[in-house]
Amino acid sequence: MSLLEKTIQQIGDLDRDSMTKTQERLNNLIKPPGSLGVLEELTLQLSGIYADPMPKIGKKAIIVMGGDHGIVEEGVSAFPPVVTTLMMPQFPKGVAGVSVLARHAGATVTAVDIGVASPVDHPGVLNRKIKPGTDNMAKGPAMSRDEAIKSLEVGIEVATEEIKKGAVVLGTGDMGIGNTTPSSAILAVLGGFSPAEVTGRGTGINDEVLQNKAKIIAKVIEINRPDKNDPVDVLAKVGGLEIGGIAGIILAAAAHRVPAVVDGFISSAGALIAARLAPKSINFMVPSHCSAEQAHRAMLETIGLRPMLDMKMRLGEGTGAALAITIIDASLKILHEMATFQDLGLA
Secondary structure, eight states, X not given: OOXXXXXXXXXXXXXXXXXXXXXXXXXXXXXXTTTXXXXXXXXXXXXXXXXXXXXXXXXXXXXXXXXXXXXXXXXXXXXXXXXXXXXXXHHHHTOSHHHHHHHHHTEEEEEEEEEOXXXXXXXXXXXXXXXXXXXXXXXXXXXXXXXXXXXXXXXXXXXXXXXXXXXXXXEEEXXXXXXXXXXXXXXXXXXXXXXXXXXXXXXXXXXXXXXXHHHHHHHHHHHHOOOTTOHHHHHHHHOOHHHHHHHHHHHHHHHTTOOEEEOSHHHHXXXXXXXXXXXXXXXXXXXXXXXXXXXXXHHHHHHTOOOSBOXXXXXXXXXXXXXXXXXXXXXXXXXXXXXXXXXXXXX
């Protein structure tokens, strides 16, 4: 049995007994029932994930998957692929956006080169390169099926390593110029949308480039004919290495009963792949925010997720996940530190 198959088989259900006990405590806190809204819903989900009616705050880790895309040859991005190579060392250096917000959240950041086009020369970047970027999917599949499976399994392996180090919350992040194009293509195929409906501005392209991008995505789908009933086929033909890595992170988190905090549009493409591979994994996903990318809300709705934040962010990297991790901490502090009516001597 492959690592991917074994991981999917390990994914179970939320623990309903723990959730019932947590709900009883939430209902007895000194407030009207349900008045803390999403904070209470999140606490309940965490209880079910951990199978613990009183889950505690623990170690948090954000994993940033970096990969390049051959499709940038078609002029779909405002920036060249070299930016991916330049950015990867900035994560371990602590100066990238996610690095700053992760420090604020008390989370570590692990940067992984799963498919950057050029060599990344920094000891703090984990080298798990499968190939130097995907192929130009406007001319054929982005990668082979074996490479797609390997990307999923690299994500599983890296996530499992973080869990073994003590992480009880995992956040997803991405770095890769051109990666909104495969993310949009994945949504178009698995969500049944037209390319025009799911194509956004990514790094900030103008109207002319936006129209070309939508045409390119339509061409990509027509040429490769991904099978919507086979998530690995979709990932291989129109996806990205870092998207596969993110999907693997989410699957590993679900298998080990750890919440996977999903970042923005690219991370959500990984979440969509994970959800189609293992529908139960959705219960272990914590959607952080709705990005400014045009189709992100449709992506989340296709998965069945509702974001906690809407802050017009579109950086990626795991920045939204870092902010959501602070909300996870807040929800658990409410559970542990807020008084109950019994504490006040009231029935």
